[in-house]
Amino acid sequence: MYRREPLPEALKIIASSQAGVLTRRQAREHGLGDSQIQRLLRQQNWHRLDCGLYLTEGDRPSWSQYAWAGVLLGGEGARLARESAGAMYGLCQRSLPIVVSVPHERGVASRRWAQFVRERPHPGSRNFTGRPPRTPIEETVLDLCQDADEQSLVALVTTATQRLTTPFKLTRALDQRQRIAQRRLLRDMLTETADGVRSPLEYRYRNGVERPHRLPRPARQLRLPSGRVADCGYPAFRLLIELDGIAWHSGAAAFRDWRRDNRHSEDGWQTLRYGWRDVVSDPCGVAGNVGSVLQVRGWTGTLHRCQHCPR
Structure with a gap:
């Protein structure tokens, strides 16, 4: 009967910083031999995650533990990339396999839970940020x-x-x-x-409504005297354009929008509000509406008919 194997304090700190994942090399560098590692696997609920990789916390690996395991398995210069790096920045959903980029000269066999991508040197190919290491946000x-x-x-x-x-x-x-x-x-x-475009819908509005129909260029992210910022607007004509995204505001949010629009009307501002379906399905109709209101409010220009406008 062996006594319970103590875990060196320094190794506990390393494991904690790596979501509970350790390598055999890290264990050996802190004084643990193979027989001691085997006893830890038996006595302290450690699990072998891969060859030379150990899970010291939990029974089933979490996404974060798989991410750390992939980077540690990839070795020096390895970093989370593509969708896995995107997940760390909140741009993608967390999913498997973990994508890990490694230097081109190093070949690492992919696992069911990890895909290793060999990367040729280029500006930024050795840069990383965060823990676990990942490609910088621009590269991602x-x-x-x-x-x-x-x-x-x-x-x-x-x-x-x-x-x-x-x-x-x-x-x-x-x-x-x-x-x-x-x-x-x-x-x-x-x-x-x-230039101030802040959402996919604003991009669609600019390129499907505003430019093809030669509407005057609005001020984007327009700050009003109340302190509120409108998507875009025409201060000379006191006209605001609000774009409400794919999910149209409802309930309390819609009430706040209407109340705000009503307050602006007291100061002589008119608000035109469009949703995703309006801008994507009927950009010519939206352009006609905006152009007509601008003309009523003093615009002397002419609305251009684009190639998609009904003749």
């Missing part, structure tokens, strides 16, 4: 945009530039990449986010 966004359709790409860029990075930093990262799919769309999108 560009990686995710590679296979994204237009709508998903727009959503990724607008979400990232609202709270995680800036259009300037993303543009700089884009310029450093020699090969990338949809470069032109990405550059256009980054130009527009720098």
Whole structure:
């Protein structure tokens, strides 16, 4: 009968910082031999997660533990990438397999729960952030945009530039990449986010309603005397445009919108409010409505008929 194997305090700290995952090498560096590791597996509810990888907390690995296991298995220079890095930033759902990028000269066999991607050197290929290590936010966004359709790409860029990075930093990262799919769309999108576009619906409005019909350019993210910020508006004509996204406001949120619109009308402002279906399904009708109201309020321009307008 062996006495209960004590775990060195320094090793406890390392395990805690890695979501409860340890490598055999880390255990040996802190004085544990193979026989001691075997006793820990028997006595202290450790589990063998992979060859040379141990789970010291819990019976079933969590997503975070799989993420740490993938990075540790990948070795020096390994980092979470693509959807797994995106999940760490809140851009993607947490899912398996974990995607781990490793230096190109190193081959690591993929597991059921982990996919290892060999990465050729390029500017930024050795950069990482956070724990577990992951690709920087700019690199992650560009990686995710590679296979994204237009709508998903727009959503990724607008979400990232609202709270995680800036259009300037993303543009700089884009310029450093020699090969990338949809470069032109990405550059256009980054130009527009720098100009105040903050959501996929605002992007659709600008490119499906405003530009094709040659409406005057509004002020974006317009701050009103009340302190509230409108999606866009025309101060000269005291007209606000509000875009309500895919899910139309309902209940208390809708009541607040109406009450706010009513208060603005007391100051001579009119609010036009459109949802996703309006802008995507009937951009010409929306343009006609905005153009007519602008003309009533003093705009002397002419609404242009685009190729999709009914003749």
